[in-house]
Amino acid sequence: MQDFVEAFLNIEIAREAAPILWQGLWQTLLLSVIVVPLGILGGIILALLSTVHSAWVRWPLRVWTDLFRALPPLVLLVFIYAGLPFAGLEMGAFGAVALGFFLNTGAYYGEILRAGIESIPRGQVEAARSTGLTRWQALSLIVLPQAVRNVLPDLVSNTLEVVKLTSIASVVALPELLFQARQAQSVTYNATPIVAAAVAYFILLWPVVRLLSRLENRQLAGR
Amino acid sequence: MADIVDARAIHKHFGPLHVLKGVDLTVAERELVFVIGPSGSGKSTLLRCLNRLEEPTSGSILVDGIDMLDKRTDINRARQRIGMVFQSFNLYPHMTALGNVALALRKVLKQGRAEAEQRAQAALARVHLADRADHYPGQLSGGQQQRVAIARAIALEPRVMLFDEPTSALDPELVGGVLQAMRELREDGMTMVVVSHEMGFARAAADRVVFMADGMKLEEGPPGQIFGDPQHERTRAFIRQIERH
Amino acid sequence: MSNWDRFLDSFFNLRVMADQLPKIVDGFFLTVVLALCIVATGLIAGLLLAVVRALGIRPLNWLIIFVVDLFRALPPLVIIVLLYFGLPAMGMELSGFGAAWLALSLVLMAFAEEVYWAGITAVPKGQWEAARSTGIGFLPTLGAVVLPQALRMTIPPLTSRTIAITKGTALASVVAVPEILGAAQAGVSFSFNPSPLTLGALAYLILFLPVVILGRWIETRFAWKR
Numbered sequence: 001m002q003d004f005v006e007a008f009l010n011i012e013i014a015r016e017a018a019p020i021l022w023q024g025l026w027q028t029l030l031l032s033v034i035v036v037p038l039g040i041l042g043g044i045i046l047a048l049l050s051t052v053h054s055a056w057v058r059w060p061l062r063v064w065t066d067l068f069r070a071l072p073p074l075v076l077l078v079f080i081y082a083g084l085p086f087a088g089l090e091m092g093a094f095g096a097v098a099l100g101f102f103l104n105t106g107a108y109y110g111e112i113l114r115a116g117i118e119s120i121p122r123g124q125v126e127a128a129r130s131t132g133l134t135r136w137q138a139l140s141l142i143v144l145p146q147a148v149r150n151v152l153p154d155l156v157s158n159t160l161e162v163v164k165l166t167s168i169a170s171v172v173a174l175p176e177l178l179f180q181a182r183q184a185q186s187v188t189y190n191a192t193p194i195v196a197a198a199v200a201y202f203i204l205l206w207p208v209v210r211l212l213s214r215l216e217n218r219q220l221a222g223r
Numbered sequence: 224m225a226d227i228v229d230a231r232a233i234h235k236h237f238g239p240l241h242v243l244k245g246v247d248l249t250v251a252e253r254e255l256v257f258v259i260g261p262s263g264s265g266k267s268t269l270l271r272c273l274n275r276l277e278e279p280t281s282g283s284i285l286v287d288g289i290d291m292l293d294k295r296t297d298i299n300r301a302r303q304r305i306g307m308v309f310q311s312f313n314l315y316p317h318m319t320a321l322g323n324v325a326l327a328l329r330k331v332l333k334q335g336r337a338e339a340e341q342r343a344q345a346a347l348a349r350v351h352l353a354d355r356a357d358h359y360p361g362q363l364s365g366g367q368q369q370r371v372a373i374a375r376a377i378a379l380e381p382r383v384m385l386f387d388e389p390t391s392a393l394d395p396e397l398v399g400g401v402l403q404a405m406r407e408l409r410e411d412g413m414t415m416v417v418v419s420h421e422m423g424f425a426r427a428a429a430d431r432v433v434f435m436a437d438g439m440k441l442e443e444g445p446p447g448q449i450f451g452d453p454q455h456e457r458t459r460a461f462i463r464q465i466e467r468h
Numbered sequence: 469m470s471n472w473d474r475f476l477d478s479f480f481n482l483r484v485m486a487d488q489l490p491k492i493v494d495g496f497f498l499t500v501v502l503a504l505c506i507v508a509t510g511l512i513a514g515l516l517l518a519v520v521r522a523l524g525i526r527p528l529n530w531l532i533i534f535v536v537d538l539f540r541a542l543p544p545l546v547i548i549v550l551l552y553f554g555l556p557a558m559g560m561e562l563s564g565f566g567a568a569w570l571a572l573s574l575v576l577m578a579f580a581e582e583v584y585w586a587g588i589t590a591v592p593k594g595q596w597e598a599a600r601s602t603g604i605g606f607l608p609t610l611g612a613v614v615l616p617q618a619l620r621m622t623i624p625p626l627t628s629r630t631i632a633i634t635k636g637t638a639l640a641s642v643v644a645v646p647e648i649l650g651a652a653q654a655g656v657s658f659s660f661n662p663s664p665l666t667l668g669a670l671a672y673l674i675l676f677l678p679v680v681i682l683g684r685w686i687e688t689r690f691a692w693k694r
């Protein structure tokens with residue numbers, strides 16, 4: 001027990017590592033605040049494109065989506081970070097993370113939003129168009145708001161995954177929470193900083209998990 | 224007096240399916256034309272071609288003098304002049320009754336919020352729903368929803384209103400309110416094209432009844448003639464069948 | 469050298485690719501093994517938890533809910549790193565493969581439990597009552613009446629989750645497992661050419677593209693009625 005506390009819950013070391021863990025936490029939050037909207041933007045673009053009734057749009061879109069859903073995000077990130085510089089495309093850790101998340105999480109958000117859009121009856125668009133609204137106005141004012149509401153649990157769930165996924169930025173040395181924790185761990189030879197990081201993630205994300213459970217149960221009850 | 228609707232030789236194909244086979248339809252100002260016919264005869268398709276929710280394969284359509292099929296026509300502007308009411312209401316569930324009516328006023332006519340809401344309120348009053356302005360569609364009965372849908376269309380002050388079976392999704396006791404709203408609209412001089420099975424309403428309010436079958440206009444005439452002395456055997460059979468209900 | 473040639477030389481360098489191909493192929497099979505291990509243990513452990521939860525023992529259920537929440541809230545990479553670097557301090561040495569297997573199994577277990585549980589609660593009460601009224605015991609009712617109905621409903625959401633989590637096998641490269649990504653990165657530093665990464669990405673596509681397409685099909689085929 002003594003050993004366990006010593007190795008995992010070492011107050012001394014936790015205090016020592018606290019400042020850089022704080023920095024890491026801030027980086028994680030900052031990163032999330034940037035990559036989540038980026039992914040949603042990518043998703044909206046893909047979902048809007050999916051409403052175009054043309055095989056020339058539909059098929060490339062499907063290939064694109066499946067491609068980025070099949071490629072593990074870490075593989076994509078490493079490819080962008082370590083591979084593209086060989087082609088003269090140097091974008092740094094942050095740029096690589098932003099691009100990777102845009103491509104990967106955009107594909108997921110896109111699928112969710114597409115399902116939401118397809119859940120809205122055609123009559124909604126027809127009613128809007130019959131009053132003179134443009135295609136774009138019908139989509140943005142009538143279809144999207146309803147679609148988002150219909151797939152809200154999936155959107156929240158995906159957003160939770162995206163925030164968790166920011167931890168892979170540690171692999172390209174972006175100093176977010178996990179990276180800082182590993183730095184501290186390698187300096188102190190003690191796992192406490194990683195435990196502390198895990199606790200931080202849990203405190204940050206547990207409310208979201210609870211909320212999701214609620215939303216999902218409500219969805220189930222309404223079925 | 225010029226016709227408000229002047230559609231000629233409308234053909235419509237859905238893939239191999241020939242749904243409209245050269246239909247002519249003219250509607251004079253202030254006229255109420257009633258369209259009847261068996262299921263699948265193309266009534267809805269004809270109506271939806273008039274405001275180009277469906278693209279006719281060929282033919283010509285003038286509404287209030289505007290060539291609806293000309294690619295240079297601003298279709299969204301043209302559609303302001305053509306109100307449409309759907310069988311399934313198609314109210315926007317995420318907006319209040321007032322929001323439903325005001326949306327096109329703001330986004331299409333570019334009115335300010337206050338002006339749009341004032342006009343929307345007036346339109347709701349015309350269908351006797353002024354007190355339901357803040358309700359969401361889910362909080363309204365089917366009949367009330369359909370009247371909001373009528374208000375949504377008339378708020379744009381259209382030159383003609385198209386109704387596609389406005390009462391057939393309603394419980395019988397709710398039909399009366401919607402027909403009443405349509406009757407009042409007619410008394411105010413609105414030009415209307417109505418697809419419906421409400422024969423009593425047709426007898427009382429229609430100027431002309433058009434009978435369609437298999438994508439063609441088989442016959443047309445004043446209600447007394449179509450209901451009392453139909454020329455075609457198919458019309459006769461159809462009316463007999465309807466009246467039995 | 470034109471830009472195009474330089475591009476080809478960087479990303480599709482056949483000599484480097486041929487060099488590294490055997491290692492990537494090894495990595496490919498390691499990834500498949502790891503993925504299958506995770507799917508098996510994760511789905512079974514999740515089902516066990518859901519069944520235990522169905523017993524309705526209060527304190528036990530709180531514990532299950534907490535464990536599920538925990539592994540839904542923690543990033544998989546954090547769990548892997550914690551197991552790999554943390555456990556040795558307790559005198560428990562865990563290989564990189566073991567750490568990745570255990571961590572991702574726990575994550576899949578948590579998500580699977582949620583889905584199974586949702587499925588079980590979605591089966592109407594009348595089904596329980598009908599079976600119990602004929603004298604069938606609790607567990608046989610669960611096993612023969614409720615679960616078969618519940619599991620069918622869980623297929624689409626479980627499929628997409630399982631795919632997403634098994635793609636996490638790439639995270640094992642962080643703890644020195646020479647699966648596809650690990651092998652590819654080693655190849656890049658060895659040859660100073662990113663072609664092995666191209667190869668690795670292709671290997672992942674070969675592995676997961678059919679799975680994603682199959683998943684899409686399953687999701688529509690067994691879709692929940694909403």
Ligand SMILES: Nc1ncnc2c1ncn2[C@@H]1O[C@H](COP(=O)(O)OP(=O)(O)OP(=O)(O)O)[C@@H](O)[C@H]1O
Nearest residue numbers: 237240242260261262263264265266267268269388
């Ligand atoms: N979008 C479409 N794609 C393919 N076929 C269609 C489409 N819309 C209508 N049809 C077909 O065109 C024919 C005419 O349909 P329409 O809806 O105009 O008939 P209707 O007279 O309004 O019938 P009802 O009284 O049942 O409403 C039908 O055979 C229908 O199946």
Ligand SMILES: [Mg+2]
Nearest residue numbers: 266267268388
């Ligand atoms: Mg119809």
